[in-house]
Amino acid sequence: MKRATGLSHLRRATIVSSNAVTTTITSSVNSRLGQPAFGSGLSSTKSPWLTKIFVDDSSSPSVQSLSHSIAGTMFFSVAASSLAQDVHAKELPTSRLQSHKFCPKDVVLYQYEACPFCNKVKAFLDYYDIPYKVVEVNPISKKEIKWSDYKKVPILTVDGERMVNSSDIIDNLFKRISPEKSADSMQEVDEERKWLGWVDNHLVHVLSPNIYRSVGEALESFDYITTHGNFSFTERIMAKYTGAAAMYFVSKKLKKKHNITDERKALYESAETWVDALKGRDYLGGLKPNLADIAVFGALRPIRHLQSGKDMVEHTRIGKWYSRMEKTVGDSSRIKAQGE
Numbered sequence: 001m002k003r004a005t006g007l008s009h010l011r012r013a014t015i016v017s018s019n020a021v022t023t024t025i026t027s028s029v030n031s032r033l034g035q036p037a038f039g040s041g042l043s044s045t046k047s048p049w050l051t052k053i054f055v056d057d058s059s060s061p062s063v064q065s066l067s068h069s070i071a072g073t074m075f076f077s078v079a080a081s082s083l084a085q086d087v088h089a090k091e092l093p094t095s096r097l098q099s100h101k102f103c104p105k106d107v108v109l110y111q112y113e114a115c116p117f118c119n120k121v122k123a124f125l126d127y128y129d130i131p132y133k134v135v136e137v138n139p140i141s142k143k144e145i146k147w148s149d150y151k152k153v154p155i156l157t158v159d160g161e162r163m164v165n166s167s168d169i170i171d172n173l174f175k176r177i178s179p180e181k182s183a184d185s186m187q188e189v190d191e192e193r194k195w196l197g198w199v200d201n202h203l204v205h206v207l208s209p210n211i212y213r214s215v216g217e218a219l220e221s222f223d224y225i226t227t228h229g230n231f232s233f234t235e236r237i238m239a240k241y242t243g244a245a246a247m248y249f250v251s252k253k254l255k256k257k258h259n260i261t262d263e264r265k266a267l268y269e270s271a272e273t274w275v276d277a278l279k280g281r282d283y284l285g286g287l288k289p290n291l292a293d294i295a296v297f298g299a300l301r302p303i304r305h306l307q308s309g310k311d312m313v314e315h316t317r318i319g320k321w322y323s324r325m326e327k328t329v330g331d332s333s334r335i336k337a338q339g340e
């Protein structure tokens with residue numbers, strides 16, 4: 001009872017103080033970048049990773065607006081860092097890219113840094129050593145994807161051709177990389193499809209309740225998110241504390257929405273389910289990863305070094321497979337902007 005009262009005080013305090021705080025952060029970032037304020041036009045931001053639940057929570061308009069502001073501020077700041085000139089790319093000495101003929105000249109990923117769907121695509125591009133640039137999308141204005149009628153991320157452009165929906169993007173690229181893949185047995189294809197579906201329909205929903213599970217973990221997660229952005233020291237501290245407090249409450253709603261009673265148990269069960277699916281093989285694909293291996297790895301990669309990821313590795317059998325994947329995928333093939 002005492003705890004509930006404490007939490008509701010914290011919630012109220014967060015909402016009241018952070019409205020002021022986010023206005024400050026927002027106007028400071030905007031003035032630096034010469035952009036209009038976010039405050040207006042809070043449209044339907046629906047990131048399952050960070051903001052989706054606010055849209056469903058019509059009873060909490062302040063929380064909704066808070067999350068939009070924080071998320072927008074954070075991601076918008078990250079976008080600023082993507083505008084700098086590209087200077088260095090992954091080196092490709094023994095690259096898998098050299099073993100296939102798909103060599104696009106200009107690949108651009110429009111993303112949110114911590115979005116699991118975007119991270120699936122990044123894991124695929126990294127695995128196949130396909131160099132790509134990243135444009136961080138502001139989830140409120142979405143001005144970076146104004147040119148597209150599809151308003152979710154990831155969006156990938158490959159030499160000017162637009163691709164949307166993480167699974168379709170991966171399928172599409174994979175067909176260009178390995179047209180001979182159709183020779184696989186139907187059983188293998190079915191198994192790969194089944195687990196690709198499991199990532200989108202199950203695994204991604206277990207992640208948010210875990211990374212924002214406690215106030216401490218929410219702070220840790222926001223530290224990760226804001227560290228990847230282009231924040232001044234003050235902006236970073238403010239975004240971190242207001243965002244963490246807001247997402248702590250949101251994660252409780254996410255739990256309910258996806259019928260999760262114990263988030264860690266659900267995460268451990270998911271990890272064990274995946275290891276069982278491997279049936280003793282190094283990868284679901286056998287001796288090398290298939291698309292499902294890459295998707296699971298991509299979705300888990302942003303949480304691996306957060307407390308939830310460490311707990312998952314400590315309390316389940318997933319660690320060996322994860323380390324194998326980390327080694328096999330190798331360095332990111334992202335073309336970094338100057339100063340990144």
Ligand SMILES: N[C@@H](CCC(=O)N[C@@H](CS)C(=O)NCC(=O)O)C(=O)O
Binds near residue numbers: 116
């Ligand atoms: N099925 C899509 C789902 C993509 C998705 O839901 N992305 C979220 C971000 S994690 C999004 O863009 N939501 C809409 C929004 O933020 O406005 C995929 O796999 O790419």
